[in-house]
Amino acid sequence: MPYGYNGKILHVNLNDLSYEIEEPSENFYRTYFGGGGLAAHYLLKDLKPGTDPLSPENILVFALSVLTGAPLSGFSRYTVSARSPLTGGFAETEAGGFFGPELKFSGYDAIVIKGKAPRPVYLWINNGNVEIRDASAIWGLENAETLDKIREQVGEPRARVASIGPAGERLVLVSTVSNELSHANGRTGMGAVMGSKNLKAIACRGDAKNISFADPEKVKELVSWHNKRIREHQPNINFSKFGTPMFVVALNNAGILPTRNFREGTFEGAEKIGVPGLEKILKRAGSCYRCAVACKRVVELDTPYRVHPRYGGPEYEALASLGSFCGIDDLAAVAKANEMCNRYGLDVIGTGAIIAFAMECFEQGILKESDADGRKVLFGDAEGMLWLVDKINKREGIGDILAQGVQRAAEKIGNGADQFAFTIKGQEIPMHDPRGKTGVGLSYALSPTGADHIETPHDVAFTGDGVNYIKPLGLLEPIDPVALDAAKVRFFRLGQLSWSMNNTLGICNFVAAPLLALKYEKIIEAVRAITGWETNLWEIMRATDRSQVMMRVFNNREGFGPQDDRLFRRLHEPLPSGPSKGNRIDEEELRNAIRLYYQMSGWDENGIPTKAKLLDLNLEWLPEAK
Numbered sequence: 001m002p003y004g005y006n007g008k009i010l011h012v013n014l015n016d017l018s019y020e021i022e023e024p025s026e027n028f029y030r031t032y033f034g035g036g037g038l039a040a041h042y043l044l045k046d047l048k049p050g051t052d053p054l055s056p057e058n059i060l061v062f063a064l065s066v067l068t069g070a071p072l073s074g075f076s077r078y079t080v081s082a083r084s085p086l087t088g089g090f091a092e093t094e095a096g097g098f099f100g101p102e103l104k105f106s107g108y109d110a111i112v113i114k115g116k117a118p119r120p121v122y123l124w125i126n127n128g129n130v131e132i133r134d135a136s137a138i139w140g141l142e143n144a145e146t147l148d149k150i151r152e153q154v155g156e157p158r159a160r161v162a163s164i165g166p167a168g169e170r171l172v173l174v175s176t177v178s179n180e181l182s183h184a185n186g187r188t189g190m191g192a193v194m195g196s197k198n199l200k201a202i203a204c205r206g207d208a209k210n211i212s213f214a215d216p217e218k219v220k221e222l223v224s225w226h227n228k229r230i231r232e233h234q235p236n237i238n239f240s241k242f243g244t245p246m247f248v249v250a251l252n253n254a255g256i257l258p259t260r261n262f263r264e265g266t267f268e269g270a271e272k273i274g275v276p277g278l279e280k281i282l283k284r285a286g287s288c289y290r291c292a293v294a295c296k297r298v299v300e301l302d303t304p305y306r307v308h309p310r311y312g313g314p315e316y317e318a319l320a321s322l323g324s325f326c327g328i329d330d331l332a333a334v335a336k337a338n339e340m341c342n343r344y345g346l347d348v349i350g351t352g353a354i355i356a357f358a359m360e361c362f363e364q365g366i367l368k369e370s371d372a373d374g375r376k377v378l379f380g381d382a383e384g385m386l387w388l389v390d391k392i393n394k395r396e397g398i399g400d401i402l403a404q405g406v407q408r409a410a411e412k413i414g415n416g417a418d419q420f421a422f423t424i425k426g427q428e429i430p431m432h433d434p435r436g437k438t439g440v441g442l443s444y445a446l447s448p449t450g451a452d453h454i455e456t457p458h459d460v461a462f463t464g465d466g467v468n469y470i471k472p473l474g475l476l477e478p479i480d481p482v483a484l485d486a487a488k489v490r491f492f493r494l495g496q497l498s499w500s501m502n503n504t505l506g507i508c509n510f511v512a513a514p515l516l517a518l519k520y521e522k523i524i525e526a527v528r529a530i531t532g533w534e535t536n537l538w539e540i541m542r543a544t545d546r547s548q549v550m551m552r553v554f555n556n557r558e559g560f561g562p563q564d565d566r567l568f569r570r571l572h573e574p575l576p577s578g579p580s581k582g583n584r585i586d587e588e589e590l591r592n593a594i595r596l597y598y599q600m601s602g603w604d605e606n607g608i609p610t611k612a613k614l615l616d617l618n619l620e621w622l623p624e625a626k
């Protein structure tokens, strides 16, 4: 009998509205554990290279882990994957909230979706029963109305729903899948893939008692140990008290708060959009399933904009992307833009980055009023920013060009716009400037999904005594945040495995090692108590390495190579002012570091995992290993 998971994977064919249930072996779950690795297995096995990401042939996977839904704080995350319409490569985007645990309780560990429904539909999974229901009456609705209507239609007010908004229906390439209105699988355009399949939502309901644990008493003991430590461990106390918005002022003080399209690293309005400003509109803290940290911020405003608390509130990435990155210090407007993104199903990072790119194009005279209904939107123009969010959602006028993401928009606009278009593998950049933390730069350059900030520990936390957090990984010396030498590559390689392990296990980075309350040995105790497997850190790190390698193989099949493992012009230029003034990333040093990373990872000089590496990781079923 499986412990911690169901042993069932739901395969849905939307072409003929049918489904099948697969019951993989225990070894399958123990090989992939969950998340992106589990999804990569299906994409590598069944998706033909070169498939149009928005065609019915693309495969969309919702993947939990063997731990998702266990009652420990932060064990709530799930992954959505497909071939990304934004990057053309592997898509992996995680979210917390409540949907992942509910899907587990409803009877399935993953959903693999193929085809395109002949009309809009949604899935309703209720304690193992599956229905594919007509969604004609909810197609076109925003996320809150969608949630309400589906709950009403299925007659279950406690149903959890992952849905797309109008942006996903219109195939906006920075559209999200959203659960409970404020938790988004934000990156890589998964909303557009769902929209292309005429799939409006997945709703589910189940009983937590459907999942058993191998050692329920030990699970209880771990829950109370973890929740107690969350209340005592200073980094977690900070998360509970301030949430991620605390990073606005902290990064500004370090001179690496992304500002005006990466032109600067300090923002004069940081206090206004950071914690000091946010406290004034804070309604309460928000949380994910059974999490004692409750790091989410829920805000409410009546004026000058109505900001509804149902949609949560801006976290760090939204405050920076829609705030400092666009030169906007008007917190009410940033909170409104965040709410609009959650309503429409738009990625806050992608949307903010696109608007900042457009602002710089206006400033440089590349875009003109005549391109945008007689309007010129410059850095600092809060009303203009809100207007553009709306235009992108509706794909109207200039919004239709911007809805395709920065890279494609720059190609369409021409006239030198590409000089101000900053993406990696076609994905917009998260709100962390690698000129003050080069490990994050390596992460951006090497991520299979394009720039990603949750795949590696951020260097600045491991200077001085901070090294104690990573000693269990065998990293014994403090990290120099701006070095790009062999020690940094070693730190990045092990740190990437450590943080990606959280993605593989569906654990939130804000509750677990290296920095936060749940130590490595406790993670292992939790996996053992939940699944009953006699496992250890080594086996789980290997599973994580396997996931990373599978994603790399996927991208290699799609034509990605060393030329795509790169940063962009502005990061190679010095920061012009502030505490990190003069910091830049040297292109040659970066290239050498990437070559060294390939070697440390068992990849050849073209960034292709060797046959020996594939065989070592039990991937002999891949054609590349023959």
Ligand code: SF4
Residues within 6 Å of the ligand: 073, 074, 075, 076, 096, 097, 286, 287, 288, 289, 291, 292, 293, 294, 295, 296, 508, 509, 510, 511
């Ligand atoms: S720490 Fe925050 S983001 Fe992570 S699970 Fe808890 S509430 Fe969710």
